[in-house]
Amino acid sequence: MEQSFVAWAKMRAHRLPQVKLGIGDDAALMDVGGTQDLVVTTDTMMEGTHFRSAEVELRRIGRKLVRVNLSDLAAMAAEPEAVFLSMCVPTSDKRAADWIASEIYEGVCEVCEQHEVALAGGDTNCWDGPLVLSLTATGRVFDGQVWRRGGAQAEDLIVVTGPLGGSITGKQFDFTPRFDVAEQLRGHVGVHAAMDISDGLSVDLLRMCDASSCGGILELDKIPISDAAKDLVETSGKQPVEHALGDGEDFELLLAIAPDSFAEVQEILGAESAIAVGEFTSRTGLWMREGSRIYQLTLSGYVHGR
């Protein structure tokens, strides 16, 4: 949806003091009267837009639906707890609606079991439209330990937790939400901001910069490029780094790490899960450094000046 709609929606929405963080972050954060806050996120996947059920196993779609939402919880450093599944199941499909619903449900249950999350409710409807799946996930986090998008500071390092690009070849369905990172770094003072990379590094980094009122300078040669992205180059005609910058659905985490904490963070996570790819800067916007020169980066992932 248009960012202008999201901005208007954020402004228009009714707010309450117990909602500490509402529209605009990976998930909402609510005070529920306990020692931990509640984290809630919701994501919808539609036939033809997010998947083609004729081409992908239904259980795999169900698994992705949960993982996409859990990834938002991991990005807030939350522990996942429960999911609520809504399905609009086509009756026009030659396969019985019951079978479609059951296969999706099985995939959802599999991932719930992997992450010890309860499937606690939902709503299943049949209709003559395409398959639509909506999931809401809840988790919990201690107040001082939640990660937000808006905490990056100038000179923080831009850190990603794994190789990027080419998820369309499989990782978009079969990734693991980075709860391992959340668990190992939760409460670490060096983590200033976090979000998951769902729409591509360049788009999501700019969102973090905007939320943090700063800019980011990427060092293109430091960006870890996945094998899938390298393979895609043969058919896409793009450079590998363009895939790493522009492809969506990596579901790695993007972190803003205080410079003096990076060595420790890297020691905790391992070098392959803590890769510095640039630094935040007080000058707003998205930039790339090449040698001693700095160029502006456009959102498409296409690089000016090369």
Added chain:
Amino acid sequence: MEQSFVAWAKMRAHRLPQVKLGIGDDAALMDVGGTQDLVVTTDTMMEGTHFRSAEVELRRIGRKLVRVNLSDLAAMAAEPEAVFLSMCVPTSDKRAADWIASEIYEGVCEVCEQHEVALAGGDTNCWDGPLVLSLTATGRVFDGQVWRRGGAQAEDLIVVTGPLGGSITGKQFDFTPRFDVAEQLRGHVGVHAAMDISDGLSVDLLRMCDASSCGGILELDKIPISDAAKDLVETSGKQPVEHALGDGEDFELLLAIAPDSFAEVQEILGAESAIAVGEFTSRTGLWMREGSRIYQLTLSGYVHGR
């Protein structure tokens, strides 16, 4: 969806001890570490199934979406707190997708403001399919005060909170979730079970009976019939009581009230909001009393033996 699917789904779902009540009730109930439990419900509305956007003002659809969910919270005696809105907006519509999304959103915001509920997050997508709206609502309730479906006991009175039937003429969109009933009776020991009447009195009463392992005997001449249901008779060819039994979306509450508490409940709510229409019985199934005889009632609302 088939009840067999719901039964299977309930059995299959991964469970955790902190989820006190999962699939099968109006909403899920979760221990979130505070003095109050969290109540979560989700409902989806689809173009052509739940509304026709060419015939109904979009804001009215948005208002209904919130009310349907809040009604589930009222039925659990919960206080509503936040909602999360997912929209799949058609781009094929001649009206701009942005306008459709904004109008729905406005309707959602209006009801949120009426009930002091935060709109705390969501997900808006455009696609070439029909309009699909999904909402998750959260609320809170003290542990001992939550109402469930499964607490009705033999000899409890079957009580409804207002006239039934004919909601298709307008009430299906413009009802008010019965938080007034929840607020006035919350914690009252005489309320043994509650749910909202969304699919019609006969269907929903049977659900309450099944959840409570008992049966129900309705006294047809005591069922309050709405003016809308009486008006519908001219065109429907049905009897008024058939509308009151079979029409859905009344969104009144169905309560199981201990016999010795009914006078007090009626005093608290007023006679027009506490109407005894029969009693629960140890013999399972749905029955109707006419004079001294008892007949079985079918789910369609059609009455045997008349």
